[in-house]
Amino acid sequence: MAEKWRNWARQQTCTPARIERPASEEQLSEVVARAARDGLRIRPVGSGHSFTDTCLTDGVMVDQSRMQRVLDADPTTGLVTVEAGIKLHRLTAELHRHGLALENQGDIDTQSLAGALATATHGTGERFRNLSANVVACRLVTATGEVVEIDEARDPDAWRAARVSVGALGVISHYTLRCVPAFRIHRIDELRPAADVLADLDRLVAAHDHFELLALPHTDKVLTYASQRTDRPAAPPGRLTAWWNDDVLPNAGLGAACRFARLIPSAAPGVARAVAGLIGRYEQLDDSYRVYAHQRRVRFTEMEYAIPRAHAAEALERVRALVVDRRLPVLFPIEVRFTAPDDAFLSTAYGRDTAYIAVHQVAGAEYEAFFRAVEAIMDEYEGRPHWGKRHFQTAAALAPRYPGWQDFQAVRARLDPDGVFTNDYVARVLGPVPVSVPGGRP
Template identity: 40%
Template sequence: MSRAASGTWTNWGGTAHCAPSRLIVPQSVDELAAAVRAAAERGETVKPVGAGHSFSEIAVAPGIQVGMSGFQGVRAVDADRKRITLGAGTHLHQIPAMLEPLGLAMTNLGDIDRQTVSGATSTGTHGTGGAFGGISTQIRGVTLVDGTGQVRTVGEDDPDLKAAALGLGALGVLTDVTLQLVDAFAIEAVEAPADADETIDGFLDRVASVDHYEFYWFPHTTRTLTKTNTRLPAGTPANGPSKIRRYIDDELLSNGMFRVLCTLSATQPRVVPAINQVSGRALSARTYTDRSDKIFISARNVRFREMEYAIPLEAVPEALRELRATINRRRHKVSFPVEVRAAAADDLMLSTASGRASGYIAVHRYHRDDVRDSEAYFRDVEDIMVAHGGRPHWGKMHTRDAEYLRSVYPEFDDFLAVRNHFDPNRTFANPYLRQTLGD
């Protein structure tokens, strides 16, 4: 096991910081188990960290921080059942190359793939699609080291998997994850500008009729960008804009130019509405087809801070109308578009879609925007989402506590009972878990 002197750790969005007492990078399950066991005996806390792509403080490690680079790659393949077991520290962007020779793919993905598979599933990362759940719903088993240093395997017939598949890092350190896959497939992506009122009014119908549907609304405008993804058989020829054209659109314009505009907006907030008007009018339609992961994933190189809430799917249009009115009334200057997605109901205890079909509304602020204005914006958004029974994304910014979360998660106390069994002495506690789960 390697050790390094710990400095200050900061997440990607700059919203969480900590100075761990020690950093360990175990290279085997036995080494990890011994380290957790020793820490528990000393009364120290342990917290694994993946890519640091959560905006909440869920990965903050006041005690020992565990780097997961020693747990990467393929552990086992079950071709007959279309399953793969991966080291928990494997990054999502590494997985497609592992699956391509098998003719398999992940059922659904979000639009960022920098996370580790354990970090993404432990925080409830999701994509979009009314018939598809978050990444955690693809889990069929995990191995973890619990709060006493015991190695546990939680299989698909174990009722505790409904907690462990999306466990917030509160039950243990995941060492491997078994995913249910599907046959490889392609996607035809259609992006098109649209009117905001028409997009919002038609959202529920589009979610019901399209494989993967989402849209972005540009604040201070009446413009949206809709994204309609249709699943096609594997081997469907890639077509559409050339790689050079997509690079220009996605990297130079979507990231490079957007960064310039965000920097200007941060120093001159009064120009934000005018900039968004220009951006909204500059949107153009395009259609292209490629391998599924290449369509799901988008490059996100402009740093931002994000809040996202899941609300009942049918409440999305009204919540968006309230958000638009609030931005105008409170005179927030918001350069980032609002992202709107959907997911199927599932049965995981702490999934944001647990027991209900859900719509997701995500709001962002550029990382250099005025902190006070950004915080005021997030508070106003949160008030709207809470009024609709919203559940905050575990990996994104929010202020909810255990009392509130118990009111919106029917199985909240069931999860706490599993936690008491796996981590009775709170070896994996940190300030975020004390806030959200209580102690």
Template identity: 40%
Template structure:
């Protein structure tokens, strides 16, 4: 009997006929041969931290977590070569020991390198593109079992497409990523009226190496966080932060449970339980400062907008969220990033502002997510590939100037749709030969 597989958030589940755990490239090649002989489709999975059905299959699921480990850190070239199933946490630890670091990162480190690449994972900072933009070389096994290496010189077009591929081009087994000397960051929290933040959004976005802002719809003020590079040593606030963040996550989780008693309960619980007080200002290693524990499972939506379009989009959202009748206990999160050139990167071709909404795992929040998605879509947003969304190829294609570049690469590397599933068919259309066979 087949075993059920579920995402971290439990938002999606499937029953693959086979779950394989290849330990190296040769085992990946063997699994692809086996799947082809059995007429099965194949999906690779990293840590299962996407909030949709990207990974789901009723064929073969390739769990890449055993294809892990750092192969080489090259301080002269400022690169690290790592196996695709390595978690970002393990990568951070290995880099830290070698006096190196990733220049930027998102809020957790459980994801695998390949999963983070494939979905356009990002942190925040106007000088920093998505994680995938750091990849200077990678190796993938394509549908017919061919092992392809690409880098910026040998095959820049394949590299660009494979950097953010949704797992549609092949199984990535190895990646070389640009790194920097290890550094520390000072975290400085702040608060200001949301309207003031939006009025000066561009200026605020460039005011520190990494900035983020959160806002609860029933409040007038937004909370801000700036991370500045510093030579100062890590201090006591750094040790407290994981604890305080966990308490805040639990508080949101409890408010989410209370929402089942009535929509007004979210605001009541959020205001009654002691509010989150971030450590005033503290210093920590970069990779510790970027991330925080998120022990409570949730659903999330995130969209990438042109940076200049964020203020109007958030102003419209403010009204829509206040009218909706059900609040999320989690604050709306705003982050920023540099443009990217991978054809399917949500940051393709434009300085980007990311707007994220997290909600409790309850069916009553699905409508709220749909409403927010609708508002952001009207502002030219592109959905985060790893988060909840309902976009289709028809909606996405006009938003990606190099959509056809990726489509051609997919048709060349996977003409029979070995790596497709229902979710990808909705997003990217059906692969070349399936269409021709109709």
């Protein structure tokens, strides 16, 4: 019987013709070539942590959870080659054993490396780029089963396309990443008046290696995460403190508050203020990968937009006002992060200092009206949606927001001329594969 697949948030499901689980690049190449011979489309899948329909297919789904090996790690150069299906938590633990670390991370580590890179997954810190910026080389299996080696020297356009590919070029089997010497982070979480933080935002972002804020809806408070890299010895928080701050509050506590607000939407503002009252100052000083990543057990859906950093405070104020004005029963914080610009054609931070603004809604609750209203605000700032998070854009709207759009399409036409890796999501957000012009743009 055909196997059913669903994503982490349990809101995207499909029944592929078959799900293949190759254990090596050789097997991957065989399953891809066989699918193409059978006339089936192919979709690579990681951990299914994207909120969109990006992984869905009725053709062949290629799951790389059996391809998680570290193939080479050189602590001197920092270059590490891995199989693309490796989960971030496994990768960061292995890197640590070699005295290495990822330069930056997002707030969970359960994604596969390939899935995280394909959607330009990012953390926060104005001096750091998203994860894909550290890809030095990769190996990509095209629809014929051929393995193409991609790096900047061999094929600079393919390298800038494959780092953030939305799975539209082929299945990446291996990555070589540039890693950094292992480091520790001292992070302080505290609740502050929103007005004070927003008035001082540029200084706060510049003063910290990693700065993030979570605006608590229906309150005048923001929770800030301010982190510095440090040589000081690790001093993890006590078990009870960690349990309360990392486990109870963001999981059971938030979950219970959301359930209550779903039952009685008009109570949301009061519940939000009560939750804010439970949040105290929290400090962590530990190896970077232990501080970055947290457990997320409340299922939710999310939209996140990348906008030019200069508009961050204004855009956030507009989203906060929207929630209050419409009396929306939203309890998840509005999350704001910052990254440096980079140059992958489809990177959401392409060519600009970027602020990311994310809104969430608990699984099962109405989210679309809220998200569409937020999207309308972000459109005014030429917002670029996170490729793995909800949005309602089409290729026509997105193309002008990416200076490297046509360059990406030229690489796509070259590597996947028959659109074997195009599913409904890819067709919607990137359009059909353009007809290629030899040696040029489509």
